[in-house]
């Protein structure tokens with residue numbers, strides 16, 4: 001599973017960071033989805049090999065401008081690029097009203113249909129071809145949601161050695177054992193298929209948080225393999241964080257450590273934090289504070305950072321910016 005950061009600044013863009021936009025896709029997949037779409041997200045997409053044609057779903061975490069002002073331009077450009085495939089948008093009701101109003105007043109006619117899911121009214125597991133998505137309510141100044149992506153399509157593997165030992169030779173029957181829970185053998189004996197399944201790898205789970213001042217909300221979800229969370233301020237600015245409904249680095253790092261999150265990526269940094277020549281991609285204050293409280297695998301997001309979570313749950317980093 002891969003995450004690509006298109007924007008990592010909170011509130012306003014900086015010279016090196018755009019506002020929120022995160023891509024999720026299966027490793028090397030053409031199909032991708034976008035979580036949040038701050039202004040300028042479409043410009044960031046131009047520096048990647050992502051194609052509008054394969055954009056499956058846009059998830060918006062909340063109505064604040066740095067998370068959704070990029071939608072009108074992106075949808076208009078997708079139309080001009082000739083997209084015809086329907087697009088799914090999962091977002092708060094206010095975003096739907098915002099888009100409908102914009103379309104009406106700017107006479108924007110899209111070349112594709114939008115299948116809109118209003119998060120406030122949705123209480124089912126949202127299923128796509130690549131992932132199952134749970135919607136998680138968070139705590140912020142305005143209603144805010146996070147999205148938990150659980151991978152689909154992990155195949156069942158047979159314990160072929162055990163099958164052969166029990167005189168079940170290779171043939172059509174192996175396919176039946178893979179498909180059905182019970183299978184009747186030629187000798188009339190019925191077997192429970194699962195006795196011949198190898199222990200299955202667990203489906204990977206990536207949690208992508210919207211703006212949120214209470215990271216422990218994510219503690220209600222079992223075994224998150226990678227948590228992507230905002231860390232708008234350092235602890236020095238704890239009061240400001242509290243007043244604006246954001247998390248500090250310390251708060252997120254402490255939660256992730258206590259809860260045993262194996263991989264943590266911090267993003268959505270206030271523009272007051274700038275990279276320096278030593279910490280090329282990171283921000284020194286944020287990195288230093290996070291490392292005091294969190295000992296496992298830490299990633300600091302920057303624009304065009306790609307993080308790949310492999311099947312062994314190891315995280316790999318790459319800068320994918322194309323000029």
Ligand SMILES: [Zn+2]
Nearest residue numbers: 010011066211
């Ligand atoms: Zn924000």
Ligand SMILES: [Zn+2]
Nearest residue numbers: 062064140211
């Ligand atoms: Zn916000």
